[in-house]
Amino acid sequence: MPSRREVVKAGVLAGSGFVLGRPYFPGVGQPGSEILIRGGRVVNADGVVEADVRIRGETIAEVGRGLRATEGATVLEARGRLVMPGGVDPHTHLHPGFADDMTSGSMAALAGGITSVGTFATPARGEAPMEAVARMEGVVAREAIADVFLHASVWPPGPELLATLPALVEKGQPSIKMYMVRADFGAQLEAVVRVLEAAREAGVVTMIHCEDGVLLAAAVRRLTAAGSTGLEHYAASRPLIAEVVATQQAAALCESTRAPMHIVHLSSARALDACRPARAAGLPLSIETRPLFIHLTEEKLSGPDARLFVGQPPLRPRSDVDAMMRGLIDGSIDILATDHAPWTREQKMDPALTIARVRPGASDLQFMLPMLFSEGVGKRGMTLERFVAATSTNAARIFGLFPRKGVIRAGADADVAIWDPKHEAPVLAANDLSKSDYSPYEGWRVTGWPETVIRRGAIAVSAGRVVALPGTGRLVRRERWQG
Numbered sequence: 128m129p130s131r132r133e134v135v136k137a138g139v140l141a142g143s144g145f146v147l148g149r150p151y152f153p154g155v156g157q158p159g160s161e162i163l164i165r166g167g168r169v170v171n172a173d174g175v176v177e178a179d180v181r182i183r184g185e186t187i188a189e190v191g192r193g194l195r196a197t198e199g200a201t202v203l204e205a206r207g208r209l210v211m212p213g214g215v216d217p218h219t220h221l222h223p224g225f226a227d228d229m230t231s232g233s234m235a236a237l238a239g240g241i242t243s244v245g246t247f248a249t250p251a252r253g254e255a256p257m258e259a260v261a262r263m264e265g266v267v268a269r270e271a272i273a274d275v276f277l278h279a280s281v282w283p284p285g286p287e288l289l290a291t292l293p294a295l296v297e298k299g300q301p302s303i304k305m306y307m308v309r310a311d312f313g314a315q316l317e318a319v320v321r322v323l324e325a326a327r328e329a330g331v332v333t334m335i336h337c338e339d340g341v342l343l344a345a346a347v348r349r350l351t352a353a354g355s356t357g358l359e360h361y362a363a364s365r366p367l368i369a370e371v372v373a374t375q376q377a378a379a380l381c382e383s384t385r386a387p388m389h390i391v392h393l394s395s396a397r398a399l400d401a402c403r404p405a406r407a408a409g410l411p412l413s414i415e416t417r418p419l420f421i422h423l424t425e426e427k428l429s430g431p432d433a434r435l436f437v438g439q440p441p442l443r444p445r446s447d448v449d450a451m452m453r454g455l456i457d458g459s460i461d462i463l464a465t466d467h468a469p470w471t472r473e474q475k476m477d478p479a480l481t482i483a484r485v486r487p488g489a490s491d492l493q494f495m496l497p498m499l500f501s502e503g504v505g506k507r508g509m510t511l512e513r514f515v516a517a518t519s520t521n522a523a524r525i526f527g528l529f530p531r532k533g534v535i536r537a538g539a540d541a542d543v544a545i546w547d548p549k550h551e552a553p554v555l556a557a558n559d560l561s562k563s564d565y566s567p568y569e570g571w572r573v574t575g576w577p578e579t580v581i582r583r584g585a586i587a588v589s590a591g592r593v594v595a596l597p598g599t600g601r602l603v604r605r606e607r608w609q610g
């Protein structure tokens with residue numbers, strides 16, 4: 128055991144012999160325990176200051192210069208390090224149907240500097256939406272290490288859903304998800320409008336997948352008639368216009384109903400342009416893109432490993448990829464979220480898959496932040512403040528977690544990632560704590576890595592190793608939307 132007064136250099140805390148299930152500092156994160164992060168640069172969305180951070184129990188107690196450690200405190204020396212709010216990733220798939228469970232997904236998230244993840248409560252057959260939320264709450268209690276929040280994935284948009292909205296607010300999980308890819312989305316449009324009106328009244332945020340189901344089905348039908356059902360035709364089966372028209376419609380629904388809407392995984396310059404008038408008018412329309420769309424181009428969809436890169440929407444040309452990164456840098460895109468969808472290589476390469484039957488997405492939780500830091504901050508002039516806004520603060524604001532999360536200030540949850548901005552590392556699936564066994568970025572090198580990660584006052588990652596226990600993550604209560 129280390130002495131309780133031990134001064135430890137941030138990032139080399141681990142020493143040796145730490146394994147999952149053996150927390151390093153048993154007392155840390157408990158009421159009364161204290162951590163002092165000393166000498167780092169504290170980065171928030173609104174500025175960077177040289178300051179120390181005092182954590183007491185699960186909460187940030189104080190941020191300021193020259194703070195003195197009290198008796199018994201754990202001191203982390205952070206000179207030359209960046210002290211940033213833990214990442215808040217509102218869009219992950221850590222629910223049944225994918226390769227990860229809540230524990231492996233949490234481990235990947237935490238190892239990559241993300242302390243809070245949003246995932247979906249999708250009703251099983253015969254299950255009501257609130258029953259799905261309760262079931263997922265049980266999974267969080269048993270398996271989570273990161274903190275978790277839930278979005279109710281809901282369809283059809285009928286009376287039951289209208290009744291569910293106040294219950295979600297009551298439960299502290301005020302968000303739902305709808306998919307315009309559904310074949311009957313257009314047929315249900317009047318009911319969708321009524322749900323959005325009720326969501327605005329209740330303070331519930333609607334996440335929306337913007338690809339037009341009718342246009343997608345038409346493209347698949349035409350390709351199928353021509354005998355072109357293989358995944359080499361994947362990009363053609365999901366035409367850009369399907370995203371553009373759906374995004375236009377989402378912006379129109381937001382303008383018509385004034386309901387808070389969050390567009391997930393936006394992928395193209397034209398779709399982004401479709402959002403600009405509503406955003407310029409101050410409507411509550413937020414936008415997220417995902418790592419695949421800022422790092423990889425459509426060329427990946429040809430070649431022997433093309434199937435590994437199948438996602439919804441598909442990878443786009445270079446001009447769109449540049450537009451997504453620019454949008455993150457200039458703030459016209461609010462959030463980078465993983466849409467973490469972990470599969471194994473075998474599942475992705477399955478020869479039975481066709482343009483009509485796909486396994487979309489990829490594992491991204493562990494590498495999203497280091498890759499954005501390296502490519503965005505390191506190479507494209509993204510400011511540290513924008514990095515924190517796009518990966519933590521904006522998501523916390525949109526989903527009702529701010530100022531409890533998304534900021535380093537007195538009173539906030541002590542979710543903190545201490546980054547070494549000079550640490551170089553390769554991106555390797557072999558190092559990914561997700562159960563996915565391949566990475567779309569295999570062999571990339573990044574500069575900048577979160578070495579120590581603190582989740583609600585407990586050291587959860589030390590020198591790259593997850594040392595906190597399954598079941599220590601919590602379902603986080605959120606505030607209703609108050610735009």
Ligand SMILES: [Zn+2]
Pocket residue numbers: 218220466
């Ligand atoms: Zn998703």
